[in-house]
Amino acid sequence: MSKGLPKRSENYSEWYNELVKRADLAENSAVRGCMVIKPYGYSIWEKMQRALDDMFKETGHTNAYFPLFVPKSLFEAEETNAEGFAKECAVVTHYRLKADPNNKGKLIADPDSKLEEELIVRPTSEAIIWNTYKNWIQSYRNLPILINQWANVVRWEMRTRLFLRTAEFLWQEGHTAHSTADEAIAETKQMLDVYARFAEEWMGVPVVKGTKTPNERFAGAEDTMCIEAMMQDGKALQAGTSHFLGQNFAKAFDVKFQSKEGTLEYVWGTSWGVSTRLMGALIMAHSDDNGLVLPPKLAPLHVAIVPIYKGEDQLEQIREKLKPLMTGLKSKGITVKFDDDDQTRPGFKFAEYELKGVPVRIAMGMRDFDNGTIEVARRDTMEKQTVELNAQTDEFIKSLLDDIQTNIYQKALDFRKQNTFIVDTWEDFKKQIELGGFLMCHWDGTSETEEKIKEETKATIRCIPLDAVEEEGTCVYSGKPSKKRVVFARAY
RNA sequence: CGGGGUGUAGCGUAGCCCGGUAUCGCGUUUGGUUUGGGACCAAAAGGUCGUCAGUUCGAAUCUGGCCACCCCGACCA
Incomplete structure (x- = not known):
């Protein structure tokens, strides 16, 4: 172990990478974009898992497990979802290898073993799960279904970073089915609250709860809620999402139930997830030039x-x-x-x-x-x-230890307050975004404006905060009227 | 996929322009002395210089192909 980390203030991303490696949390593997989570890092993840799992159980959920592979025809069923993930899917096309006749000692995929239907390595499990739910649901008596799964998923990312974005990552995904929209919406909110509570009480990371704009919405959802955290370089990190799926998946997979009144209706759904990305949030929110700073509630060793x-x-x-x-x-x-x-x-x-x-x-x-x-x-x-x-x-x-837990949360909260700015003019916006932090601005509500701002400044709308106050204002970019401020930031 | 870069011991590197079989640090092993903020001394082990071909008496070094990885963009939990 050599001395000294790179300085956080000099090169934030190098500091992060080195810290992850030197603290023995994770390292790059022989597989492009995939990491090895080392024992110390994994033990922190296990503590996160346990705390979250307890919270899921307390709110009535149970764990189950669904397959890693999704047949392409099922994957295609919900079109918006499929299109959203299509360009980052790993696809299984063959089921065996054989010796390469032209290259001794090498193997090739056996052409005779080509799969009739290709299998998608799950980037998320809605498809396979809703296809299963179809068989489980006939009556309102079968609802709600409140299931969570701890699993790995694969999203073939172009550029990866330890914990923050890897081609394969570990997560949990909750998938619930309900008889009414109200109940599903309540579930979506409940799980967002669970995530926020976990982030703040366990990780010591304050978060902004909010709703995503249509641009940032989960593919296949009616509405996506999220928690957004601020890292020490002023950038935002999406730490968890909870989706109201409406009847989109129920319609795609023909999942209907007979109501009390005897009518046949489509089921309402939600899905929600947090991943090993939380490890990245934990590291980036508290650590310093001497290394990691862990909240006592998640520290493997106190x-x-x-x-x-x-x-x-x-x-x-x-x-x-x-x-x-x-x-x-x-x-x-x-x-x-x-x-x-x-x-x-x-x-x-x-x-x-x-x-x-x-x-x-x-x-x-x-x-x-x-x-x-x-x-x-x-x-x-x-x-x-x-x-x-x-x-x-x-x-x-x-x-x-209790004091440390409170203190690191307070410190992160103070940091966020100091780096959250009310911005009303486009000039100020362009200046401030370069310095980092959350910019609270009026927005005219259009995707066009959102995209233009992204093009010009790389800033995105992180969320429309749930606690945003109603006020008259004008869009920071277009000058059109607006009733609420949203959070703009550059994000990981 | 577009632009840039790099491959030398477990890790990080020097050497390359100007060809003569590889430097230094960390780590490792052994022995000894140490122990209130990353110890010191001594000895030792460890490298087909990414890969394939070419030029040459001779290639880490020059030339060409290939491969891999990293950085910057587009994409993204």
């Missing part, structure tokens, strides 16, 4: 203890002295590691735990040992303090 000693005797003395504290912490559900690795020195360990974002570090050498104290360092502020070691120390650490 407290690293570094003993500073000469010889086995001192190590054992320190270990014994800290045993009650470690027991106390563990009983409070706090994960602790006593790092007695003799191969690396304390300074190296300090740097390493900082790089990996461990929220709290405790050090004890003979000086502390004699004084009955420990040195406690918090990762978020890098502050160190000497604390008396007694029966209350575990409580102190617990509240410190």
Whole structure:
């Protein structure tokens, strides 16, 4: 492990890439555009999964699993959806290989094994799932269906970046079916709230809840809601989406139910998802030049203890002295590691735990040992303090962890506030967008204006915020009347 | 797919213009001394210089083809 990360302020994207690699989160693989998620990175993802999964269960959902492959004819069924994803689909055309007669030791796809119908590697699962739901739904008594799936999907992206955009990624996708539009809309909103709560309470990342414009809407949805987060370079990151599908998929797959009144009606649907992209959001929202900063609620390791000693005797003395504290912490559900690795020195360990974002570090050498104290360092502020070691120390650490969780959220929220601007003129818009941040502007509601702004500034409408206040205004670009401000930003 | 660039040890690199079998750092191995902020000393292992062909007594170096990857655009959770 070499010293020092690139500076965040000098080259944000290089800083990000290096951080992901050095903190042992993920690395590029031999497969173009696909990453290897390393054990440390995966353990963070597992914590995210668990928290989200619990929230899904609390809101009445259950998990199921559907196939990786979608027959092309099913994929085509919902036209808007199919067209939206067509240009980034991996397609399976053969089912076996054979020795290449012209090239010894090489294999080719056996021409005799050509599939009669090609299989699409799922970029999203609406098609295969709605085709299945058709068989599950006959009556209003079968509704609602509230299912979530944890899976991998493939979208053949041109340019990829670890966690933010990879050709294959891990995610969850919820797919629900309802008897009324109102119920489906309520579900869409409920899951958006779940995502927002997860982002803010667990990841410590404040988000703007809103609705996408038709341009940015999910292909096949009637309405797409999203949560948008601000990264430390002022760019926006879409962190999660929740779609109201209307009856689009029900019509495409002929999914009807008999109502209480005896009428035959199409089912209303929703789908919602978050992906390993959340890892990217987590990294970019909090980390600094020393490495990762993890919110305690998602940190695989909460407290690293570094003993500073000469010889086995001192190590054992320190270990014994800290045993009650470690027991106390563990009983409070706090994960602790006593790092007695003799191969690396304390300074190296300090740097390493900082790089990996461990929220709290405790050090004890003979000086502390004699004084009955420990040195406690918090990762978020890098502050160190000497604390008396007694029966209350575990409580102190617990509240410190809570404090760190609150603090990093507050810090991110303050950052977002400082980088959110009310912009009313096109001149200001062009200036401000170069500096980054969220621009709150009036927009005339047309796709044309949205596209022109994108062409000229690379900024897109991230969302129409749910809490936008009604006010009279004029579009920042066209000058036409507008009633609400929307969020413009450059995005990942 | 358009524009630019790069392939040399596990990683990062020098050498290339001006041809003579490869430099340095990190990491690794062994031994010793160390341990309150990324230790030091000593020794060692590790490279068909992306690939194929050509020029030459001789190619990492010159020429051509191919392949891969990276960056910038269009696309995107």
